[in-house]
Amino acid sequence: MDHNLTLVTTLASGFAMALVLGVLAERVKIPALVGYLVAGIILGPATPGMVADMTTASQLSEIGVMLLMFGVGLHFSLGDLLAVKRIAIPGAVAQMGLATVLGALLAGLWGWDWGGALVLGLSLSCASTVVLLKALEVRGVLDSMNGRLAVGWLVVEDLATVLVLVLLPPLAKLFGSGAGEDAALAANAGSTHSVWATIGITLLQVSAFIALMLAAGRKFIPWLLWQVARTGSRELFTLAVVAIAIGIAYGAAMLFNVSFALGAFFAGMVMRESQFSQRAAAESLPLRDAFSVLFFVSVGMLFEPSVLLEAPFKTLAVVTIIILGKSFAAAALVLAFRYPMNTALTVAASLAQIGEFSFILAELGVSLDLLPKEGMSLILAAALITIALNPLVFAAIGPLRGWLLARYPLARRLDARPDPFAILPMNTSREYLEGQVVLAGYGRIGQRIAQALKERDIPYVVIEQNRECVEDLRKAGTAAVCGDANEDAVLIQAHIANAAMLVVATISPLDARQMAEVARTLNPDIEIVVRAHDDEESRLLRSEGVGVVFYGEEELARSMSHHVAERFRPKNDIPANP
Secondary structure (H helix, E strand, C coil): CCCCCHHHHHHHHHHHHHHHHHHHHHHCCCCHHHHHHHHHHHHCCCCCCCCCCHHHHHHHHHHHHHHHHHHHHHCCCHHHHHHCHHHHHHHHHHHHHHHHHHHHHHHHHCCCCHHHHHHHHHHHHCCCHHHHHHHHHHCCCCCCHHHHHHHHHHHHHHHHHHHHHHHHHHHHHHCCCCCCHHHHHHHHCCCHHHHHHHHHHHHHHHHHHHHHHHHHHHHHHHHHHHHHHCCCCHHHHHHHHHHHHHHHHHHHHHHHCCCHHHHHHHHHHHHHCCCCHHHHHHHHHHHHHHHHHHHHHHHHHCCCCCHHHHCHHHHHHHHHHHHHHHHHHHHHHHHHCCCCHHHHHHHHHHCCCCCHHHHHHHHHHHHCCCCCHHHHHHHHHHHHHHHHHHHHHHHCHHHHHHHHHHHCHHHHHHHHCCCHHHCCCCCCCHHHCCCCEEEECCCHHHHHHHHHHHHCCCCEEEEECCHHHHHHHHHCCCEEEECCCCCHHHHHHCCHHHCCEEEECCCCHHHHHHHHHHHHHHCCCCEEEEEECCHHHHHHHHHCCCCEEEECCCCHHHHHHHHHHHHCCCHHHCCCCC
């Protein structure tokens, strides 16, 4: 038997050490990701004891990057991003720009060249989506408006970072750096013209790959998944998903000179449009999680713990930029868009860490001879510290808000300033204030109900938490209020006391019960129509007497719309009794 089992040894030691330290990390209430990174440090060459094979670990980490980016693309929703685009896009771009400048200036003070300074700044500018989703999920605010805004903000950061990953190799020549043949070409040709020509060729290659994915991939991938699904074999379906993810990533790199990360990201994006997207996500999740763990372990192997002793002030400066610099900039931007202080603090806490994209950028910077190895160690040290502290940062939101409100009049003014979208305008027509329909929720079902009401000239007022959606509705001439329909004040602003009907187009039974209770307290005679998610929820809501309940998917909006329209049907249209 061949005893040169470097692959098996690396997998066994990596998984075992990550499991032990991941469990310990969760026990002390910090993300398991910290345990994975520490496992890599223990198995790396910088610490005594067993040393895993770095070459094998590096190749495994490439697979981890592919599957990690594939998962990001599989869960990327353009609709979710567009829902918060007015603040997420300019806010994320401005915050990334400021963080990059701060990091680059700091590296400049240390005497680094501009290439290394740029990579350091970019690595500090992007937070970890994995850490954020976990933090929001634990606190039960992932589906809240604050949670959607924070996730949308990080999605913009992810997209911007993907673009940076594409442009960084040709830009490396602009800084006179590069690996191997690229370095020689840069030294000989080295002109600005050739550099920009290389960037132009890179963008053309990326554009060609994206066009191919959008044109052919959107048809071929769903077709292929359908053919595999027809076999009824679960393992073949899982194999198809993994083969598509890694195959497209590899093909993108070989044929279009596009990074593995970008290829896998677009594979996930295209697969999301398939009817099998949820099954693909579920079937590939264990494998994605496993190789993502190996990615973080391999990143930890690159860490030099000595940097904490040799450069403690540099480490502290980097951590300060991440926790204070990025957070302050994000909070200021959110407040400038007239969002409440709680939203600003939530977004700020979400960005007070760095993670997977920072590692990918740093590894690319090292491979291009742009980022010194000290920079990689500083980024890893900052990631370990900020990820470990992130739960404490989130926990401090409430006390910090209370402290600011107690001591600073400006904070009280910012927190209490009126939101023009939280109340109906003074010139709202009386038809929207008496005998109207109050529509709680403007998602897919809510929009179809609103369209049916509009076609029948039935006045209605929309209650929606998405501020940008409310702004668009008002521009289109629709009466709308921004807020949570579970709150008394929001229902009052929609004039529920004089309304004829409340239509709850959400899917949470708890929300429906709360809305119904508040609405009947303010208007005992109001009729309530509720959407349920399934038959069990429907029976529960009916048993509690919440109102008229509809459930299902295909005919739900049509049935609810017909019911509401019939209640407002003019009396002269009702056939007389024979």
